[in-house]
Amino acid sequence: MSKIQILIVEDERLYGDLLCEYLEELGHEPLGPVPTAAQAVALFEALKPDLVLLDIGLRGPVDGVELARQLSSRQPVPLIFITAFTDRPTFERARAVGALAFITKPFSQHTVQNAVELALLNFARQAASSPESEPLTRPPAWEQDVLVRDAFFLKDREGLVKVPYSEALYIEAGEKYCVLVLASGHRYPLRMSLRDAARGLAGQDFVQVHRAYVINARHLEGLDPVGYTVQVAGRTLPLGRSHKDELLRRLNLIDGQGG
CATH class of the missing domain: 2.40.50.1020 (LytTr DNA-binding domain)
Incomplete structure (x- = not known):
């Protein structure tokens, strides 16, 4: 078994460090945090994370929503948006690029854990319902155990664990x-x-x-x-x-x- 790798894109150091701390305590492997879209793209391409946590209000020429588009075009990946905004237009704009879960600032470790599990589950369900998949090769919409990409993401007493197919x-x-x-x-x-x-x-x-x-x-x-x-x-x-x-x-x- 190996840890779930989660890329953190957050330009507020306090929240970035807090996410790292929470993810480590949950048994995951945080990558970053990185504060800019350019750094996020470089790390994403180098390490191919299992999931991405990114701030919607990322400062700079590329915000979190546009960054999400760029990452998804390179490789499908579960996305979780972090935001201090709760207005409907912001929610719709983020959902349009494929966000699978949202975390609203300030957040707790329990909120982060639920968002990670929800994003992985929704990602598996999307793959299952994809019209590009053959009917007999579609995975079911897992309720407890999640199967995506090159690994199992399984639920145990403490949360999710990652099991590469090769193991x-x-x-x-x-x-x-x-x-x-x-x-x-x-x-x-x-x-x-x-x-x-x-x-x-x-x-x-x-x-x-x-x-x-x-x-x-x-x-x-x-x-x-x-x-x-x-x-x-x-x-x-x-x-x-x-x-x-x-x-x-x-x-x-x-x-x-x-x-």
Whole structure:
């Protein structure tokens, strides 16, 4: 698991430092704060943050709303606007560029935590409803566990944690939920069915190999088509007869060999 990286764009030092403090206490990794749009763009391109917190009233030739447009044009990212303004025109202008949550000054740590979770959840829901997505590969609108970009954003007792796809070995179905097994050996409960997890991971290197297992094919070490088993990072898992052909097809795609 790794920390959620959050870029802070705030030209008031007091608020910028406070956001850093809050985010660190919540277990996230703050980037910045930076006071200008130019610095924000440079840091955004260099580090590719998971989320951006930016002040609407940023001073300079490029304000927060215009900066949000520039960042979103480079790469889709969840945006949270920080503002001392609560008037409707300001809200509408910010919403038009894709803001997923708002924080009004002054703010508390609890407010920041809620905004981060809401923005990540809304970002996943937008991806799920995108007309550019194939119907069978759209992730569901997660209520508890969020799946976006190159990582899982999962909810635990203290908030959200980030799990890169590369660290995931497989997902195993349980009685009431499924369990994500990481390379570290950690087993992480997911509040969703295995079917929903498989749908959400479509388009990544994950493939269902059994009614009770979805594996990360990047960690696949062997396949026994006679004994109907697969080896994943030293673990032997069952291979369902109805899933064997799909696994072989997906492996061809991953290897780039075609049919």
